[in-house]
Amino acid sequence: MRTILFTGPGGSGRTTVAAATALEAARRGSRVLVLSADRTDSLGAVLGTPTGGTPTAAAPGLTAWRPDATAGFRADLLAFQDRASTALDLLGAARLEAEELTPLPGAEELALLRALRDASAADAHDLLVVDLPPTPQALALLSLPEQLRRYLRRLLPAERQAARALRPVLGRLAGVPMPADWLYETAGRWDVELAAVQLAVEDPDTTVRLVAEPGPAGTDAVRAAATGLALRGLRADALIGNRVLPDTSHDAWQAGLAAQQRKALDEWRDEWRDTWGRTYAVAHLGRDPRGPEDLAALPVPGAGEAPEPVRWPVSEGDADGGRVFVWHIPLPGAIREELDLVRRGDELVVTVGAHRRIVALPSALRRCTVDGASLREGELRVRFAPDPELWPRTR
Numbered sequence: 235m236r237t238i239l240f241t242g243p244g245g246s247g248r249t250t251v252a253a254a255t256a257l258e259a260a261r262r263g264s265r266v267l268v269l270s271a272d273r274t275d276s277l278g279a280v281l282g283t284p285t286g287g288t289p290t291a292a293a294p295g296l297t298a299w300r301p302d303a304t305a306g307f308r309a310d311l312l313a314f315q316d317r318a319s320t321a322l323d324l325l326g327a328a329r330l331e332a333e334e335l336t337p338l339p340g341a342e343e344l345a346l347l348r349a350l351r352d353a354s355a356a357d358a359h360d361l362l363v364v365d366l367p368p369t370p371q372a373l374a375l376l377s378l379p380e381q382l383r384r385y386l387r388r389l390l391p392a393e394r395q396a397a398r399a400l401r402p403v404l405g406r407l408a409g410v411p412m413p414a415d416w417l418y419e420t421a422g423r424w425d426v427e428l429a430a431v432q433l434a435v436e437d438p439d440t441t442v443r444l445v446a447e448p449g450p451a452g453t454d455a456v457r458a459a460a461t462g463l464a465l466r467g468l469r470a471d472a473l474i475g476n477r478v479l480p481d482t483s484h485d486a487w488q489a490g491l492a493a494q495q496r497k498a499l500d501e502w503r504d505e506w507r508d509t510w511g512r513t514y515a516v517a518h519l520g521r522d523p524r525g526p527e528d529l530a531a532l533p534v535p536g537a538g539e540a541p542e543p544v545r546w547p548v549s550e551g552d553a554d555g556g557r558v559f560v561w562h563i564p565l566p567g568a569i570r571e572e573l574d575l576v577r578r579g580d581e582l583v584v585t586v587g588a589h590r591r592i593v594a595l596p597s598a599l600r601r602c603t604v605d606g607a608s609l610r611e612g613e614l615r616v617r618f619a620p621d622p623e624l625w626p627r628t629r
Contacts, residue, residue: 235354236537237362237437238471241372242445243455247476249365251445251516253280254529256363259537260295261530267297267353270365271346275300277365282525293526297359301345343367343375347431354434361537369444369455370588373462377591379432383425384592390421439540441471444510448475448498456502457567460509462589464564467544472535473510475499477518509566509612511541548596558605559598559618566612575616577604582616601625 240252249270256268267289270277277300278285283292287302346364353362366372434440444459446452456473463470478499479492503513514535523529549560565573565586572587580600583592602618602625609615 235357235359235362235439236540237350237354237364237434237440238537239364239366239372239376239435239440239442239468240445241366241369241442241459242474242476243447243452244368246445246447246452246455247516248445249276250280250523250529251443251474251476251532251534252363252365253277254523254532254534255443255537256296256298256361257281257293257526257529258534259361259363260293262536263295264360264537265295265358266361266363267299267359268292268363268365269346269349269353270298270300271303271342271367272300272365273303273342280523280529299349299353301342301349303341303345343371344378347375347378348427350434351427351431354437355430369459369462373459373466373589376435376468377466379428379435381592383428383432386421386425386428436467438543441469441540443472443474444470445474445476447477448495448502448515450498453498453501456506456510458587460506461565461567461586464509464544464566465584465586465589465591467546469541469544470510471512471538471541473502473506473513474516474535475502475513476516478515479518506566548599553605553617557620559602559620561596561599561616561618563614563616564612565609565614568609568612568614570609573609573614575604575607584614 238252238255240248240255242248249272252270253268256266260266268277268281270285275285277298281292281298283290283298285292285298285300287300289297289299292298346366350362350364353359367375442463444456446455452475460470475495475498478495479488481489481492481496483489483492499513499515502510506513512535514533516532516534519528519531521528523532544564546564547562549562551558551560563584568586572585574583574585576583576585578592580595581592582595584590599618601621603621605617605619607614607616
């Protein structure tokens with residue numbers, strides 16, 4: 235199943251473009267599901283069909299779904315409360331009732347990730363269109379499964395679970411309580427669920443489209459998004475300039491704004507061709523699009539094929555008479571002054587401005603030491619030299 239994730243700066247019209255893309259694909263005969271986490275139901279307003287906690291038929295071949303974050307949050311917290319009942323009783327804590335629980339900030343985004351996982355697993359549609367939050371929140375959301383799995387592995391390593399039968403004995407000898415079985419069971423269940431979400435996000439048929447209004451602010455957003463997506467290893471297949479004004483106006487103010495938009499679009503096509511693929515212009519209707527007829531008037535790109543996955547290859551060479559390996563990490567739009575690298579055990583911490591990712595080193599590089607790094611033409615090249623203490627010696 236093909237999956238397209240839409241994001242962009244707040245107020246750029248990404249929900250409208252996502253809905254128009256889903257509707258166009260449905261009209262071409264695909265079975266389409268469009269997801270949104272917006273609690274104000276902006277997706278339903280654009281489609282002309284209110285959406286709720288269950289999938290709703292919005293048009294022939296098109297289903298819209300806005301997951302109910304409240305129900306999911308209540309179910310998870312009550313289940314955790316039941317699991318921790320012994321500890322809560324010892325503390326004298328009062329139980330929470332379902333009626334008094336309201337979702338915490340971020341609950342909508344977590345509900346969206348679960349819906350993405352469920353829709354990908356069900357495979358009941360040909361195309362899944364996801365209306366993500368604004369770009370900074372979207373990047374943080376898409377990185378959440380990988381980061382949470384890393385935290386779980388650090389807090390509850392698999393080797394500790396192997397000694398579960400010894401915990402009662404160890405508890406008596408040490409005189410301190412040991413983690414209960416339910417804690418490991420819960421961690422294991424979370425890891426499976428997070429792995430499923432991560433698999434859906436990193437699927438070869440999953441791509442990201444950025445929606446922005448052409449202009450200085452939009453250009454800054456495009457650059458920041460390109461760097462963040464590349465660092466996450468996510469594939470981008472389209473850059474969409476939204477609300478583009480016609481260039482035939484006789485009004486001086488409107489003509490000036492239209493000229494600024496055309497200049498920005500030309501720069502996007504020249505600078506970001508290799509990063510975003512094609513750049514599209516979606517015309518301004520002169521009003522906020524509402525309903526299927528307005529959406530059909532928007533010239534949005536089709537689903538198309540997913541581009542090649544983002545690869546981080548390792549090359550081998552010689553430097554100063556010694557053997558070196560170079561890890562090539564694409565970081566389009568990155569600025570040298572905002573770049574920071576830290577080697578931590580078998581991981582590399584890469585920070586580019588507001589973006590940060592902790593990645594595991596390939597097996598060969600774990601037996602090397604960092605020998606330097608450089609940023610050239612939107613690519614970070616990290617050099618590694620074999621560690622004589624760890625690298626196999628030849629006879």
